[in-house]
Amino acid sequence: MLAILDNCGVNKKATSRSPLTTRLLIALGCALLSLSLGLASSAQAQSSQKRKKVFIQNTKSVGFKDKSAAGSAKASSSMSLNPELFQRKNPNELILDSEANLDYRVVQGCLRRSFNEDNLPASIGIDNRQFAEFFKNQTKGFFDHMRGDCIPYAAAFTTRNRFDSLSIMNGPFQDSKTEVWTFTPSAFGGFLVQQDFLKNESKNLTEIRVPLREVLYDPRKLGDKLPVELVWELNSIIKQIYPEDNNSLENPNSVVRLIVDFGDRERWAQIWSAEIIDPSSKEVFASAFWVERADLPGGFFTASGESLERTFWTNPLSYRRISRGVGMVKASSGKRSKSNAPVAQAAPNKQRYRAHMGIDYAAPIGTPVFSVANGKVVHMGFSGAFGNLIVLEHPGNYHTYYAHLSNYNPELELGNEVRRGLEIGYVGTTGRSTGPHLHFELRKDGIYVDPYGSRTQLDLWSMRDNESGQLTREILLLGSPINR
Template sequence: MMPDAHQTQRHRHITRSLLLAAGGLFLTAAALAVVKPSAPPEPIFQARQTLDLPPMGGSLHQSAPYIASTRIRRGDTVSDLLHRLGVDEDGLLTFLTHEESARSIYKLYPGRTVQAALDNQGNMVWLRYAHTPGSTAKSGIESAWLEIRPDGQGKFTAQERTVAAVQETRVAEAEITSSLFGAADDAHLPDSITLEMVDILGSRIDFLKDLRKGDRFRIVYDAYMHDGEEVGAGRIRALEFINKGKTYSAVWFQGSHDRGGYYDFSGASLKGAFLRTAIKFTRISSRFGMRMHPIHKKWTGHKGVDYAAQSGTPIHATADGTIEFIGQQNGYGNVIILKNFGKYSTLYAHQSRFAKGLKKGDRVQQGQLIGYVGQTGWATGPHLHYEFRINNQPVDPLAADLPVTRPLDNGDQKAFQTLVARYQPQMQMLARLQDSRIQIAER
């Protein structure tokens, strides 16, 4: 039985709640909603026929195959799918049941597509199951499917096929009338792009509290296409979000010395220049300032903050930077010193070991794994000693006025402005389209 609209919407709601939790956004789809949206069920069966026209003056001897397509529904069997497609081949179901190379057709994923090509006599030309419409491979996004063909002697062959999806740049715009996800559905945006939009602008917009009916967004993103269908989504390239009348912008930019990040159209980074802590789920065991040294038993200045954690706890760089020192150094034990930008540097001491492959001169990105908690050097227990330095002088990282954003390097300014100039006309075109829709709706 075909699922009704309520079941479809409930499935989407559950799926999106899981995605939000897995992404660490601590939101729910309901929290992003003003009114719960409704969406019509997708068609489960389509058919088409492609005709090859003969040359002028010729005759049409044989038409192209008739293509039938159906979407898998929850509870479907292979027999159900063949029946809906109009495929009635002697021995086919037995072949699919017993043939090892055709086993993937018994992993039926609701929502994915099965197609059949039939000739003008109703005989099957091929049967295709797109079981992996968009998977990540070294070369990018691939589409994989199982193809079954008759061998002309009353038997069949099964073969797995893959093809690289084609990357395209897509644009979308929408106005929020009921919820963010409802607007994204109207714009045919994948959920992954919607979640990335929330992540990018999360430091500027409180998506839990600040969304209003009438808010708008305009977006440029990468999509991967196969056979006319979108099979995967890539990165957001540019974005504008109008919230309560204020426009927030974002563009992906990779400078000459980093791995890339999001900036607003004026060039300000959308992520904080420094994270407050280098390890998660920890407690402070010793603060910056004077203290009784646990080993030397005398009062001395403590130049950093100690974070108690179990040995092996991952340590992450609090900011982009270049490894200035990596190795053993006096009481620090295994230590990494990062030269961040301008007058700032950071130190991570007492590590049990470093992340594999790191060496002096390497560039690391904010949040990148650089090592693991230990108790090497002068340490009475496993912990991270973290120092934040300005002009090589340690300051209290818990009290310091940390830079809000990292500015673009001078050499990258021109390239950044060129990139923004490329996307601004697209945003202006989408804005005009939105305005036209609003004017039509108000008539």
């Protein structure tokens, strides 16, 4: 073979001097060699194409489809996994938002009118001379529109009793003439004032009253009154704010008063306020209000300023029992040996552990899994140890992971925008799973966060300085009128 190769191209001069018979044999050998090499090259090319096709098919099976308006322009990027979604990063790299107001609180009431109405800030505990002067100059016309004998107010304070926002209303009535003025400190020094009218706010809002017992114990009856995702959300709200230390449940007349935006093609349906009240005495036992955010998912806060969001971000199931949390678990010992030789036992102090990042919620197969916040589907498909996995992307560079699913919502597709409370999948035992459960993870900047950690304080669960005014104004505009 080497001689033939040499005479086919390397030593043409010597070949030309060979006898005729020899040259014919060499020519025949060259032809056969060329044919053999051509067939091998063709087989190799087909094998290469075949491997490439299998790779694409395997990528498609992960569930990635191009849902963008660009279509084929983004086809290549949509056909590959995003490694950032599965990369394990050092928890020490996580930097939490330091602007969160951990000592945030709200006070409210209805201050009796007097001749010194412009002294209202000092009367309710706002000790700020500069703001007192600003308030006095700005409200000269406001008090001319007052109705009733008291001034409803809601004021927010932060660390060291620092004034954060103040909302006042022109009387304890809610109608087309109701107006609310909100004062907040400016980031550039000084103060800002915003005027809002209930007649403008109520265009897309509807008031609904439902029995408290139905919300707590039979939410299925609410299906004809609210979208299913709002039923799930309302049940979670009421269970958090329900005051167990009074007789609100014992009172058969207790109702939940809701202010709801049913949404349209441009807006999600949204609960803006929820109150547990006694309709006869008009006593408000507890309440919660929605605060919209530009760069973070919105959140619910009570009328006293307490955030309800930590519970929402750890509540992906309607039925749940935590079987395992973030921490260290024993590592698998690998496959058992098929031989009869005894397996050497590791010493007690040599036991290997691996980090278990996430929360395992034990539940029967088929239990619905809900999105914990508004977001976008950035992964939906099988992913190794995760099994069937959905990953949602949320504003603020947060991601939530829902693993070991038995199936997905058949209407859900990659790239879909989903609302909090949407049924996205069902509990299963796919991937590396020892039994039916949901493996849930919350990640910030790609780093695992323990939502149950006592030291975990995220900007999701705190009121920031520029959001305080929205809460105090909604307490007055959307909450039941405050009685003195």
